[in-house]
Amino acid sequence: MGSGYSLLRDPQYNKGLAFTQQERDSHYLRGLLPPAVVTQQLQEKKLMNSIRQYEVPLQKYIAMMELQERNQRLFYKLLIDNVEELLPVVYTPTVGEACQKYGSIFKRPQGLYISLNEKGKILEVLKNWPERNIQVIVVTDGERILGLGDLGCQGMGIPVGKLALYTALGGLRPSSCLPITIDVGTNNEKLLKDDFYIGLRQRRATGQEYADLLHEFMTAVKQNYGEKVLVQFEDFANHNAFELLAKYGTTHLGTASVVLAGVVAALKLIGGSLADHRFLFLGAGEAGTGIAELIALEISKQTKAPVEETRKKIWLVDSKGLIVSSRKESLQHFKKPWAHEHEPVKDLLSAVKALKPTVLIGSSGAGKTFTKEVIEAVTACNEKPLILALSNPTSQSECTAEEAYTWSEGRAIFASGSPFDPVEYNGKVYHSGQANNAYIFPGFGLGLIISGAIRVHDDMLLAASEALANQVSEENYAKGLTYPPLSNIRQISANIAANVAAKAYELGLATRLPRPENLLKHAESCMYTPAYRNYR
CATH class of the missing domain: 3.40.50.10380 (Malic enzyme, N-terminal domain)
Incomplete structure (x- = not known):
């Protein structure tokens, strides 16, 4: 811990006006601060007042990031005490916009940037990070940030935001968390032409070059921080994510568990056990198949039936229609377990009419795909359909809370990935849950x-x-x-x-x-x- 001037500039130790008179004397701070001594509560009140003055969520995000750079404990105090208000600011949906504009709003780098320039030197780069005792690393290569696509090096907003939540919500020490972005280039033309872009100006490296860099990265991480360090891969593109998961055996921790919990809890409202329901997914990427597998595992655990059997209660629709056994030859390997016996069905609406699901889950990353016809069809065959529109940010949500309640005439049980305000329909107020992996x-x-x-x-x-x-x-x-x-x-x-x-x-x-x-x-x-x- 430094003294005096440097102490005020160290976010880990700085307390601003909360330094007592005695601390000001013993740490050479006298005269460097105005005379008032205030409590952390008063600092929190002042900052929440000023953050609430901003109309634009991105300005609130910038204000929070600047606070994190200035006074770490105060940042976490605000986040913990005002979690419902500030979570959408430091995480989805605002973090998506922050990543799109990261080059322009970027003040001080947070975390580690490992690019192709660091090939062969990754262990040295890890040693440049001041903290030795790292317990959690969140890493992205920025190829598929939320529903926004390839944001390259600017995807750093995701690991930074995610780790702020590990601390605020899970109580991990900030010093034990390390955000990392792996920069292998970007295929986003707009960024490549943007003067303010902060990453490598080249198209994405693929194949062996990519695999080698990731292998070097994972080896260096284990060597530097030990076998127990938790590495969470975030927002990699599907084709890489599946290979990485197969190779390094990590999991998509959040999303699948949160969705399963929401479905299990919803049974109290819609009735029946998990095994009594029929699930239909729109979207068969890593999120969709991951959630489907976890639901199948839980049904298998409850009923003692083999998971091969319980998967048959779950159907998936991708861009080519319902996944059925006649398509098996052309399917990617992770979709194959979901190819059940059924005649081909070309779109979601026809699938709803043919299968009469009780639970409709959207993990497609495509907004406005749960149309009025789809929601009316799922409502027609259920007293209380469970509808989960999981894609983020809000613009990519399969439908809004208002659409779900209105089109189902108030019968749907609805939850979404991004937060929606309560909806009034026919004089009744409906509150929807947020299937937020931050839970x-x-x-x-x-x-x-x-x-x-x-x-x-x-x-x-x-x-x-x-x-x-x-x-x-x-x-x-x-x-x-x-x-x-x-x-x-x-x-x-x-x-x-x-x-x-x-x-x-x-x-x-x-x-x-x-x-x-x-x-x-x-x-x-x-x-x-x-x-x-x-x-x-």
């Missing part, structure tokens, strides 16, 4: 860390979903909500962490021994809190 991944990460899990097992994802579904209260159900309010997120994360850690110990994948007596208390005690420290 799961911070607590999941904490569970892996407190147990020292050496790898992720599907049962740990199921344990996380069950823990989340159990947090939905009667009061939430009464409003038609299938997720608990985000304002309780730290408590939810602690519960998820305890459940995930318990599963890791049970499966023999935990390395932090002996196992703590009470995992929930242990999880809570490990969580970072952003209150100021007193300096001697």
Whole structure:
């Protein structure tokens, strides 16, 4: 910890006007600050006032990022205490726009940038990062940022935002989190011509060159931070994501677990067990097939039927229509398990009419695809259809909350990936849930860390979903909500962490021994809190 002038410029230790008179004396700060001494509460009040003055979400995002650069504890204090208001600012949907404009709004680099220029030197680059004890790395190559496509080096907004949530919502120490962007170029013409673009000005490297860089990266990470470091791949394009997952065995932690939890919770509102329902997906990429597989696993766990059987309750539609067995030859390998016996069906509407699903899930990345006809058709065969429009940001959502409630005449149970305001229909107010992966991944990460899990097992994802579904209260159900309010997120994360850690110990994948007596208390005690420290 520095003294005086440098202390005020170190976001990890700076407290601004909250330094006491005694601290100002002992750390050579006297005269460098105006005379007032204020509390963190008052600082928070002042900043929330000023952030609320901004009309444009991107300005709020910039204000939050500048605060993170200036005073880390205050940044987390704001985020934790105002999570419902600020989550959409530091994460989806605003983070998408921030990535598109990252080159123009970029002030100070956060995290590590590893480009093709660093080939052969990645271990040295990791050593340039000041923190030694890293527990979680979130990495992107910027090829498929949310529903916005290839943003190259400017995808850094995603790892930075995601790790801010690991800390605020999951209680991981900020110093143990490392955001990384791997820059192998971009195929986005607009960025290549943009004077303010901050990445390599070349088309994307592919094939061997790409694979070699990622292999060097993963090897250097394990060498520098040990085997237990948690590496989360974010927003890689499908063709690379599947190969990376097969090779490095990480998982799409958040999305699938959150969706499963929402579906399990929704059963209280729509009735029946998971196995009684028929699922239809629009979108058969990594998100869609990942969610489908987790639902099939949970049904298999509940009914003891083999997963090959339980997959038959789940159907997927891609750009060419329903995935059926006659298409098997031409399908990518990850779609094959979903090719069931059925005559070909050309589009979503015809699939809804033919299959009469009880649950409709959108993971297509394409907005406005749940049309009035589709929602009317799914409502015609269900008393209470469950409709999940998961694509982000808001502009890419398959339908809006208002459309879902209006077109289903108020009968749908609806949740979405991006937040929607409550909707009034026929004099009744409908609240929709947000299937936000921020419910799961911070607590999941904490569970892996407190147990020292050496790898992720599907049962740990199921344990996380069950823990989340159990947090939905009667009061939430009464409003038609299938997720608990985000304002309780730290408590939810602690519960998820305890459940995930318990599963890791049970499966023999935990390395932090002996196992703590009470995992929930242990999880809570490990969580970072952003209150100021007193300096001697």
